[in-house]
Amino acid sequence: MGKGSLFAVSDLHVAYAENRAVVDRLVPESDQDWLIVAGDVAEVFGDVERTLRQLRSRFSRVIWAPGNHELWTHAKDPVRLRGEQRYRELVRMCRDSGVLTPEDDYAVWHGTGGPVTVAPLFLLYDYTFRPPGTATKEEALRQAYEKGVVCADEMMLHPDPYPDRESWCRARVSETERRLAATDPALRTVLINHWPLVRRPTDVLWFPEFAQWCGTVHTADWHRRFRAEVVVYGHLHIPRTTHYDGVRFEEVSLGYPREWVRRGSAPAPLRRVLGERP
Secondary structure, three states, rough: OOOEEEEEOOOOOOOOHOOOOOHOOOOOOOOOOEEEEOOOOOOOOHHHHHHHHHHHOOOOOOEEEOOOOHHHHOOOOOOOOHHHHHHHHHHHHHHHOOOOOOOOOOOOOOOOOEEEHHHHHOOOOOOOOOOOOOOOOHHHHHHHHHOOOOOOOHHHHOOOOOHHHHHHHHHHHHHHHHHOOOOOOOEEEEEEEEOOOOOHHHHOOOOOHHHHHHHOOOHHOHHHOEEEEEEEEEOOOOOOOEEEEEEEEEEEOOOOOOHHHOOOOOOOOEEEEEEEOO
């Protein structure tokens, strides 16, 4: 068995100078360390590419799963691709940069805590994390708009060529489920998705209406079905460790400067998922 550690981070949001300075300080502890980047690196394609290349130059392996911000077609981005085409171009860029994506063969971590299958996922959401008392997507969205709690995805995350985001989500869930079912049953897994696989992490949101943009009920048992040693996610900007059904869940986001400065110390966002301090 090798050494090294498997680290994770998400929601770097490098459009902010303060966050770029944090990224500049992200370094491995050994030349065998891997890094998981669980989405929301940036909104502009070039910023995503530059940041992932920077991290790949430092870590032995970098594994990326997209967040909603990478999928935006932002007014300031010269790359005007939308939806599935944008995602595929991000995958192409990652492959050119030596970064593993949800479209690649899953890697096996043989370091401390291994061997485990490391599986980056891209699943999106389907509005099934609805607020209590709302029976449909339309009702949940109406309630969110009335309260002024609306995800910018509604304006900038286009589902093309799918008719809507939930259809894209269903396709992603189906294909990913097939791939996970084919993994080595003798190995535990590290499941990586930008959005939480279960709804319970969203219970602490200040605005429960936002939960509908945070996942799908169709992955609620995946941490058990697919032998998860640990589940890594971001999106909520509430970094913490929790356990559901005996499985460790790590929310690994850095978040916006206005959020992390409230924690009262210089951010050290790298989370050790597997491994020990040298």
